[in-house]
Amino acid sequence: MSDHKGADEEGQVLFVDEQGQSKPGKRIKDRRNRMIWPTRVKFLTNVLGAAILLLLLYSIYISAIHIYLDRSGRSEQFNRAVLSVIELHEDGLRVEKPAFPNIEVTPFLTQKTTLKLYRDVGKWQVITGEVHAKLTISGKLTYSVERTSPYLNQDDRPAFILPYSVMFEETIEANPKTESDLKLLDQVGEGHVAQLSFSTKTLMPPEELHKLLADYDLAITGMPVYAGELKEFEVGYSLGDSKDYYVSHLSLKPRYGFREDNSLSMWQFYFKPEEDQHNMPEHVEHMKSDIEWMINNASYNGEDEDKQRLAYIQKNGVQVYGATVTGPVKELQRLKERPEFREFRLGRIEVWNWD
Known part of the structure; x- marks a missing residue:
């Protein structure tokens, strides 16, 4: 069996198979290929051009969003919300404060950022994790805290125990003070600084606790x-049958200064012994205004509880039941002399950096 060769009207060679179907010859195939490849190249060029145009339009759109967020103050509002929510609620954690924070913006106007978290240990700012935060166009703030530790399974978060008088009307003898963490400091040389948290046996005004530590x-x-x-609302827990109660709480910290556009203008690392005992009302009022700002300008997990907390402290005043302190190891060891203090929790230890 074989194909029969013929020619079309233009003289091109054709082959006819057994079923009578004509097949193009070599010259026809070459001509067709010469027509197909320019078409393919043109198509690919158009696709590439469209992709470049879309990329350019996307870049212009994202740049316009950044300009809008910057000029409208939403970027600064996002930074302030992250700073306030983290530092008021996360025990002992501070958020880095870059002059020009790196904020990613999605096409749907959601802002995202990643910032370092640190703890004050002596005069060091020791990095202990990161916060990944995002703020949607609706104002919903969500974040996750990623803690890092130089040691396996270490939990360096301070924990405070409510005074028994808060939960029980009858007098309960407090458990012996936990001094195991303080004993660890006996093995540390004096050329070190550390972070330590402790609870108090009773509620007290912050000025009173400041005076005890002066x-x-x-x-x-x-x-x-x-x-x-x-007592007023259910936030907290106890371990087993223990009468020690732990609660998520607000943290009274040295105040910050914000400009009208919500950009950070100043901040303190510590309560200063020589002046903050008298300036404590100013720090307290700043905390109240910061909570109120958060409630009015951001939506976040725990917002309803903060509304109840703010109402409580506006009615009853601010009382504290512990502190996180830092300084020379030798000075931290002296704290066990105070009968008012209990439940010591040792945090990070670093080489000497103290004035």
Whole structure:
């Protein structure tokens, strides 16, 4: 069996198979290929041009969004919301404060950022994790905290125990003070600084606790605030049958200064012993205004509880039940002399960096 060769009207060679179907010859195939390839090249060129145009339009759109967010103040509002929510609620954690934070913006106007978290240990700012935060166009703020540790399974978060008088009307003898963490400091040389948290046996005004610590060469970085948790509303827990209650709480920290556009203008690392005992009302009022700002300008997990906390402290005043302090190891060891303090929790230890 074989094909029969013929020619078309233009003289091109054709082949006819057994079924009578004509097949193009070599010259026809070459001609067709010469027509197909320019078409393919043109198509690919058009696709590439369209992709470049879309990329250019997307870049212009994203740039316009950045300009809008910057000029409208939404970027600064996002930064302030992250700073306030983290530092008021996360024990002992501070958020880095770059002059020009790196903010990613999605096409749907959601802002995202990643910032370092640190703790004040002596005069060091020790990085202990990252916060990944995002703010949608509707104002919903969400974040996740990623803690890092130089040691496996280490939990370096301070924990504070509510005074028994908050939960029980009858007098309960407090458990012996936890001094195991303080004993660890006996093994540390004096050329070191550390972070330590402790609870108090009773609620007290922050000025009173500040006064108790005035004789120590230490810096106060924060104090847990009692705002009605577990009495006015249910936020907190106890371990097993223990009468020790832990609550998520607000932290009273050295105040920040914000400009009208919500950009950060100043901040303190510590409560200063020589002046903040008298300036404590100013720090307290700043905390109240910061909570109120958060409630009015951001939507976040725990917002409803903060509304109840704010109402409680506006009615009953601010009382604290512990502190996070930092300074020389030798000074931290002296804290066990105070009968008012209990439940010591040792945090990070670093080489000497103290004035």
